[in-house]
Amino acid sequence: MGIEQLLGAFEEHVLLSVARHGDEGYGMLVRRDIAARTGRDVSIGAVYATLTRLEKKGFVASRVEPGSPERGGRIQRFFQLSPVGAAALRTSLRQHRRMWDGLDPDTLLGEGGP
Amino acid sequence: MSGRRGPPRMPGRLLDLLDPSGSVRGDLDEEYSRYQTEDRRRLGADLWYWGQALRSLPHLAASRASLRSRPGILTTAFGQASAVLRRRPGPAVLVIVTFGLAVGVNTSVFSLVHGVVLQDLPYANADRLVRLHPDALFYIGIEGAGRVAEAAESADRILPWGRTLFTLTGTTVAAELRGGLVAHDHFQALGSTPLLGRAFRLEDAQAWPTPPVILSHAVWVRRFGEDPSVVGTTIEVGGQSRLLVGVMGPDHVPMEPDWEAWAPLPPDIATAGDRALALNALLRPEVTLDAAIPDLRGALASAWAADGVDLSPQELGEIRVVPLSEQLLGHVRAPMAVLLAAVAFVLLLACTNVANLLLVQGSRRRTEWAVRGSLGADRPRILAQAMAEVALLAACGGVVALLLAWGFRGWASTRLPADLPRADQWTVGGAAILYTMAASLVAALLAGGLPAWILAREGGRATALRRGGRRGQRRLSSTLVAIQTAFAVVLVISAGLMVRSFAAVTAQDPGFQAEGAVAVRVAPPRERYDDAQSLTAFYRAAREAASASPGIEAVGGILFLPMTPGGAWASFRSEDQLGRTDDLPSTSWRTVTPGYFQSMGIPVLSGRAPDDRDGAETQAIAAINQTLARRAFGAGTDPVGRTLYLGGGDDPEAVLVVGVVGDVRQTDPRAVGHPEVYRPISQDPARRMYLVARSTGDDTSALAALQAAILSVDDGVVLSRAAPVRQVVAGTYRDARLLTELLGLFSVLALILGAVGIYGVTAHAVAARRREMGIRLALGAGPDRLVRRTLWTGLSPVAVGTGAGLALASLTSRAMESLLYGVEALDPLTFALVAVLLAGVSLLAVGGQVVRAGRTDPAGVLKAEG
Numbered sequence: 001m002g003i004e005q006l007l008g009a010f011e012e013h014v015l016l017s018v019a020r021h022g023d024e025g026y027g028m029l030v031r032r033d034i035a036a037r038t039g040r041d042v043s044i045g046a047v048y049a050t051l052t053r054l055e056k057k058g059f060v061a062s063r064v065e066p067g068s069p070e071r072g073g074r075i076q077r078f079f080q081l082s083p084v085g086a087a088a089l090r091t092s093l094r095q096h097r098r099m100w101d102g103l104d105p106d107t108l109l110g111e112g113g114p
Numbered sequence: 115m116s117g118r119r120g121p122p123r124m125p126g127r128l129l130d131l132l133d134p135s136g137s138v139r140g141d142l143d144e145e146y147s148r149y150q151t152e153d154r155r156r157l158g159a160d161l162w163y164w165g166q167a168l169r170s171l172p173h174l175a176a177s178r179a180s181l182r183s184r185p186g187i188l189t190t191a192f193g194q195a196s197a198v199l200r201r202r203p204g205p206a207v208l209v210i211v212t213f214g215l216a217v218g219v220n221t222s223v224f225s226l227v228h229g230v231v232l233q234d235l236p237y238a239n240a241d242r243l244v245r246l247h248p249d250a251l252f253y254i255g256i257e258g259a260g261r262v263a264e265a266a267e268s269a270d271r272i273l274p275w276g277r278t279l280f281t282l283t284g285t286t287v288a289a290e291l292r293g294g295l296v297a298h299d300h301f302q303a304l305g306s307t308p309l310l311g312r313a314f315r316l317e318d319a320q321a322w323p324t325p326p327v328i329l330s331h332a333v334w335v336r337r338f339g340e341d342p343s344v345v346g347t348t349i350e351v352g353g354q355s356r357l358l359v360g361v362m363g364p365d366h367v368p369m370e371p372d373w374e375a376w377a378p379l380p381p382d383i384a385t386a387g388d389r390a391l392a393l394n395a396l397l398r399p400e401v402t403l404d405a406a407i408p409d410l411r412g413a414l415a416s417a418w419a420a421d422g423v424d425l426s427p428q429e430l431g432e433i434r435v436v437p438l439s440e441q442l443l444g445h446v447r448a449p450m451a452v453l454l455a456a457v458a459f460v461l462l463l464a465c466t467n468v469a470n471l472l473l474v475q476g477s478r479r480r481t482e483w484a485v486r487g488s489l490g491a492d493r494p495r496i497l498a499q500a501m502a503e504v505a506l507l508a509a510c511g512g513v514v515a516l517l518l519a520w521g522f523r524g525w526a527s528t529r530l531p532a533d534l535p536r537a538d539q540w541t542v543g544g545a546a547i548l549y550t551m552a553a554s555l556v557a558a559l560l561a562g563g564l565p566a567w568i569l570a571r572e573g574g575r576a577t578a579l580r581r582g583g584r585r586g587q588r589r590l591s592s593t594l595v596a597i598q599t600a601f602a603v604v605l606v607i608s609a610g611l612m613v614r615s616f617a618a619v620t621a622q623d624p625g626f627q628a629e630g631a632v633a634v635r636v637a638p639p640r641e642r643y644d645d646a647q648s649l650t651a652f653y654r655a656a657r658e659a660a661s662a663s664p665g666i667e668a669v670g671g672i673l674f675l676p677m678t679p680g681g682a683w684a685s686f687r688s689e690d691q692l693g694r695t696d697d698l699p700s701t702s703w704r705t706v707t708p709g710y711f712q713s714m715g716i717p718v719l720s721g722r723a724p725d726d727r728d729g730a731e732t733q734a735i736a737a738i739n740q741t742l743a744r745r746a747f748g749a750g751t752d753p754v755g756r757t758l759y760l761g762g763g764d765d766p767e768a769v770l771v772v773g774v775v776g777d778v779r780q781t782d783p784r785a786v787g788h789p790e791v792y793r794p795i796s797q798d799p800a801r802r803m804y805l806v807a808r809s810t811g812d813d814t815s816a817l818a819a820l821q822a823a824i825l826s827v828d829d830g831v832v833l834s835r836a837a838p839v840r841q842v843v844a845g846t847y848r849d850a851r852l853l854t855e856l857l858g859l860f861s862v863l864a865l866i867l868g869a870v871g872i873y874g875v876t877a878h879a880v881a882a883r884r885r886e887m888g889i890r891l892a893l894g895a896g897p898d899r900l901v902r903r904t905l906w907t908g909l910s911p912v913a914v915g916t917g918a919g920l921a922l923a924s925l926t927s928r929a930m931e932s933l934l935y936g937v938e939a940l941d942p943l944t945f946a947l948v949a950v951l952l953a954g955v956s957l958l959a960v961g962g963q964v965v966r967a968g969r970t971d972p973a974g975v976l977k978a979e980g
Contacts, residue, residue, distance in 0.1 A: 008226035028141035044145075045129075045170020048138050054629040067140045072120070091280030 007092050011059075014050045015085055018060055023080040026050065030079075051079055060087030069078065121146040122160050123166030132174040134550035138673035139145065142166055191495070191502035205475055206507060208470050210868075212873040212976060213511025213557055214462030215863055218518030221542065221550045223518055223856075226526065227450045228549075229540020235439050236365045239396060239943065242270075243438035246393040246410055246542050255388040256379065258417045262393060265413035268406035269395040272413075273297045274844030276391045279802070280327065280375040281637060281832050282337060284350025284577075288832040290637055291333060293375035294368065295389070298378070301328075305395045311345040311360030318359070319378040322385045326357035330363040335636035367442060367535045394438060407435045436678035442535055449853050455607060456860045461557060463601040463864055467871045470594045472504065473587060473801070474878040483569055497570040505555075506563025512554035519546060531849040562940025564590075569683040586694050588882070591875045592907070599956075602861075603919025603948060604926055609861035610944040611920045611927055611934055612854040618936025619847050625778035625787075627715030628678060628840040632817045633675055636824055637802045637832040646730050646799035650828065653707045653795055654726070656805060660823035661709075665811035669820070670710030671795065674806040676780045676798075677842050678835075686789065687766065688746045688757045698762050701742050702780065705800040709793075711775055713806040714839070721754035721773030724794035734797055736760075737773040742789035760791065769793070777847065784935050813838040853933065865955055873959040876908035880963045884970060891972035899963050904967040911951075916952050920945055 007015065017033040018025040031047045034040055054060045060079045067074040081089075121143050129139045142163060149159040199206040234240050242422070244263075254262070259274035266272055273296070280291045297303070301313035308328060314815075318326050327349070329337075338344045348355040356377075362368075368376075393414075397406050411433045415425050425433075436444070464802075476483070483496060519542045529538040568587070636656070643649050648842075653671050658670040676681045685698035708725040711718055723737050736758060738746070748755040753774060759766035769791075777787035795803075805824065809816035817836050823833055887900050927939040937944070 026141065026146050031141075032145075043169035044138055044142055044166050046831065048133070049173035052177050064137070065134075067136075067481070068144070070144045071140035072143050074136035074143065076138040076140055077135070093560060113327035 007088055008033075010042075010046075011050055012089070012092055013056060014047060015059060015081065015089055018051075018079045019081045019086070019089065023063075023078060025065060025079050026076055054085065055079070058082055059088055119150075119156065121163050123503075125164050128171060129167055129174070132171060132178055133284045136204070137294035138170065138174065143653075154796060159528060168576050187432075190237060191498040191505065193504050194499050195199060195502040199506060204718075205471060209471060209507045211463050211556065212468055212562075212867060212870075213508050214514025214518060216457075216461045217508075217511055217517075217553045217557060218515035218522075219749075219860060219863065220461050220553050221242040221515050221519040221546050222522035222526075223453045223457045224549045225523065225542045225546040225744060228539055228545050230534060230536055231443055231446060233449050233536075235367055235442065236363075237305065237367075237438075239303065240305070240335075240439055241427050241437075242397045242399065243304065244395050244397060244406065244410070245438050245441040246272075246435055247396055247414060247433050248392070248436060248441055254325045254391050254393060254414075254417065256383055256391065257388070258421065259391055259393060261417035261420055262410075262413045264396065265416045266410055268397055268401045268409040269413075270398050271297075271299060271303050271396045273300055273394040273396065274391040275300065275369055275394065276379070276389050276916045277370065278377065279637075281352045283334075283353050284351070289337065290635065290832050290834040291374040292370070292372045293377070294373050295372070295379045296369075298377055303394075306362070307365060308360035309363035310342055311358070313360060314376075314378045319381045321357075322378075322380045324354050324356055325377045325380075326359040327351060328360040328362060328376040329358065330362055330366070330368070330892070331611075333374045334361045353641065365536065365539050365891040369442075371535055386488070401429055403435070403437065410435050432783060444532055446849075448930075448932055449849060452608070452853065453856060455929075456608060456857055457928070459601050459605050459717050460860050460863055460867075461553065463598055463605070463867050465557050465560035466594050466601070467597040467867045467874075468504075468557075469505075470507055470591055470598070471873055471874055471938055472500075472565035473568070473591055473594070474874055476500070476565050484612065493570045497566050497660075500566035500569045501562050502556070504558045504566065508554040508558035508561075509590050511557070512550050513795070515550050515554070516542065516547065520551070526852070529848065529852045529855070531852065534849075554708045573709075588875075588879055588907075591878065594877050595871050595911040596918065598868055598871045598917025599912050599952065600919035600922055602864040603916055603952060605857070605864040606861040606948045606951065607919075607923040607927060607944060609854070611937055611939070611941060612850070613855045614937040614941060614944055615934045616847070616850050616854040619783050619850055622779065622783040622936070624676065624783050624843060625716060625776050626839075628838075630810070631714060631839040632809065632813050632820060632837070633804045633806045633839050633842065634817065634821055634824070634836040635675075635802065635804050637834070638828065639830050640801065642828070642830070643801055646796055649799045649801060650707075650729075650796045653803065653805075655708055655827045656824045657707060659826050660805070660807055660820050663819035663823055666807050666819060667810060667811045667817060668709055668808045669805060670711035671707035671803040671805045673705040673803055675798040675806070675839075675842065676714075676778050677782060677846050678804070681926045684760045684761045684791070684792070686746055687741070689757050689759075691746075691764075692759060695762070699745060699789070701738075701760075703760070704790065704792050705795050705798045705803070706737075706792045707795045707803070710806065714778075714780060715806045715808065717776045719774045719776060720752055721771070723773055723775065724792065728794040729796045734767065734769045735794065736769040736793045737775050738771055739775055739777050739787070739790035739792075741773050741777050741787045742791060745789055758791070776962060783843065784847075788817075804835075835956050849957045850933075850935075865951075868952070869955050872908060872912060872956045873963070875911070876904065876960045876963040879907045880904055880967050887967060887970045888972040888974075891970060897968045897970070900967045900970060901964050904964045905960060907954055908963065912952065912956040916949055919952075920949065923948075 013028055013034050017030040020033065021029060021103060027044055027047050030051070031042060031044050033083050034042055034047075051062070055062055059082055061082050062079045064075050064077050067076050125140050127145070129142070130136065131141065132624055146159055146163050149162065150156070188279065192918045213364075221233075231588060237243065254274070256274065259272060263272035265271075275294050278293055278295050280293050282289045282291060294661045296314070298314045298316050298319050301307065307313065309331060311328070314326070314328070334340060334344075337649055345358055345361055346357060349358045350356070362376075395406070395410060399402070417432055418425060486496065486499075523540075523542050527538060568590075638649070638652050643652055657669045657671070660666055673682070682703045683700045684703050685700045687694060687698060706724055708723070710716075711723045718737075719740065721737070724735065728735055738753065743751075743753045746758060756771050757768050758771055759768055761767050775792070778790065779785050780788060780790070805820060807816055807817075807820045817838070821836060823834050824833060890900065891897070923945070924940055931939045
């Protein structure tokens with residue numbers, strides 16, 4: 001699997017959120033982040049399933065720590081961007097830029113658009 | 115204080131199932147507690163939690179499924195298996211058909227046995243019900259039953275019952291139904307509630323002589339078109355209005371299989387006279403059968419003692435007390451067990467067959483497996499795929515089996531013996547489907563286990579790429595063929611014994627000529643026919659009217675037609691035995707009209723049969739059969755003109771013997787001759803009789819002519835059970851016929867499977883040794899040598915298997931001894947014929963291969979070898 005592999009939109013959001021929190025990112029934080037920034041109320045399960053998939057692809061790494069009393073003592077899994085993940089995000093951004101090159105977001109439907 | 119509370123538990127538990135690490139639930143719980151500190155309303159937090167958990171489940175499940183370290187060994191195996199089977203459908207179809215047939219006969223027989231025998235009687239109290247003295251040692255009447263009830267301490271209730279007949283009138287065609295007179299609490303004690311209406315009550319017995327009735331489901335459907343409104347109204351029975359209080363459900367099992375209606379017993383002798391009764395008992399819940407037996411025997415003995423009958427300790431010990439289920443179902447257990455055993459053999463045989471086919475297949479596909487092995491498929495993977503192939507085949511076979519079982523249900527429903535309880539109730543339902551799944555699984559394991567293991571063991575080896583069959587495997591194949599042959603021999607012998615037994619039954623001369631005779635049961639209404647004179651006149655008129663019909667040669671009547679239920683008995687003495695009063699022998703007693711013996715084709719051996727000269731005022735006469743003549747007067751003497759005394763006590767009835775007639779097998783063709791006395795209707799009147807007509811035409815028109823003639827005399831007469839006499843006779847061995855047909859079917863199946871197996875193993879051996887044969891031929895060996903070797907390969911396992919099968923059959927056939935008639939369990943003819951048959955079938959199976967071996971072209975084979 002190489003970095004050329006395309007990221008899905010949701011995967012990209014999750015990965016960006018993980019990147020934002022250094023080595024302190026975890027499922028609920030990512031979920032909250034995505035909800036706050038995009039307005040999408042995703043389920044925690046979807047976030048975890050994506051994180052697990054990204055980990056399998058090598059885009060993130062995780063570590064496990066013992067849980068606090070609020071968690072009922074359940075373990076907490078923290079995720080961190082991996083170099084491959086960082087490269088994937090850069091590639092994605094580059095592709096976006098190239099694709100947007102020469103386009104004006106306001107005039108996508110031509111001059112005098114709405 | 116509002117107090118902090120944990121998150122809802124239920125969704126959390128669901129999450130734990132899919133995420134055992136707990137990190138997801140931990141995140142959710144943490145967030146939940148955050149919500150509470152932000153002082154949100156609890157309901158909102160709970161709803162949010164539930165929503166999050168439920169929405170997460172599918173994601174977690176999918177994630178978990180994709181996470182498995184190996185890409186599902188079973189998934190791959192089944193995928194590859196179905197691809198292989200699609201690519202090579204020929205062998206697959208053969209295996210599916212084999213599995214389908216074998217599991218199918220198992221499912222069929224299981225459904226039958228399950229529906230008829232294994233399911234509890236549909237009574238809530240089935241386990242507490244027993245039948246007392248089913249052998250009817252002595253007479254028990256209404257008062258006797260009352261005394262038994264008083265004396266029996268182990269029983270909650272004593273339930274007397276008797277047989278009766280109901281004539282349904284009031285609609286266009288009157289019909290006669292057999293039915294029961296039962297205690298008012300009969301149905302409550304059984305724990306059986308009517309489908310419609312109610313059971314009898316105490317006050318119903320007070321309605322005698324016109325007590326209410328309950329009908330069977332079948333009659334309700336047949337006569338009243340399932341009209342529920344008829345319950346609670348009056349119907350006409352024997353010309354009188356009777357209240358119909360209930361209809362039993364279709365699954366109700368009556369005390370006797372042909373009962374279709376019930377009425378309460380009269381409350382006492384004064385109301386309706388006494389009658390002979392059978393007794394059931396409902397044991398107290400805490401009493402065991404063993405504990406109840408002495409008590410019930412004692413109760414019966416005390417009831418008889420009150421009638422002046424004192425039992426010896428031996429007679430007391432002979433009184434049987436049997437569970438009601440045993441009484442009602444016991445007689446079908448032995449044939450059902452034989453059938454179950456037979457189909458188990460078919461399944462084993464089929465499994466051996468498939469195992470052999472798979473071995474041959476496996477060795478043909480050896481290269482494929484070796485390639486898989488060298489590409490990294492390890493032993494578990496090869497094992498999984500080989501087993502998956504068999505499992506798929508067995509599953510397809512299971513579907514075939516169910517279709518077959520549904521077909522069998524239809525086929526068997528017309529062939530089941532009439533006295534089989536619930537014969538029309540059994541279905542191929544949930545239990546049968548479960549059984550089929552289990553049988554298919556077992557078949558897959560039995561048939562697939564060994565070949566799969568061998569493949570897995572060999573798969574990875576480079577040597578497996580070598581061509582040709584392996585000697586060890588051929589030996590295994592031969593062993594399987596031997597086992598298969600043994601199973602086939604056992605099955606064919608059991609079928610052979612049943613065929614011989616059945617032939618013996620049907621070849622048995624019943625003492626009358628059933629062919630050409632037809633019979634109908636005649637019930638003249640009691641209002642017009644209630645004495646010897648009116649009955650004699652009616653039957654004479656009916657006989658004369660029928661005799662005038664074209665094609666009818668002789669007509670006569672009898673009280674109990676041979677091979678139908680019912681009978682009367684009396685003790686008998688000759689003149690010189692008159693002093694004897696103890697231990698009198700008894701004879702069956704039948705009333706006949708003139709013409710009866712001609713119509714049935716029963717020979718009159720000396721003297722004459724009762725005829726129109728015998729009247730109420732003339733000398734009391736009787737015809738007797740050979741057995742009675744011998745027993746009463748001694749062998750070799752002519753009893754004509756001598757006097758026979760009928761009935762015990764001091765005042766027996768003296769009758770003049772006017773003739774001796776041939777013995778007749780009265781109950782079924784297997785029964786031996788009983789003493790028999792025939793009295794003329796004019797002296798011993800009977801109201802309901804069978805009229806028999808012998809005709810030269812076909813049965814249908816003879817029956818129509820007979821019935822028309824009877825109704826021309828009086829159209830108020832009720833006719834029932836019109837049938838050719840040979841059909842009546844056949845009805846008595848329907849059970850033996852069905853068993854014979856089924857075992858015959860199974861053994862044909864066994865022979866086909868066996869032949870396929872023998873053919874398969876020989877064909878494979880010949881194909882595998884073509885190269886060897888080519889070289890031998892090229893080096894100058896004669897083709898006859900190859901032919902001999904091929905014959906040896908094919909036939910030696912058959913010989914071993916036949917020997918083993920004969921030995922095994924000598925054990926199994928003893929188990930079916932009770933079902934055999936007129937043939938020994940170790941009948942040498944059957945055993946020898948089966949051995950010859952097996953040899954013939956195997957020669958056929960081997961023959962083609964022998965020819966092929968003899969024609970081997972050495973040059974061609976060696977060229978192909980390169």
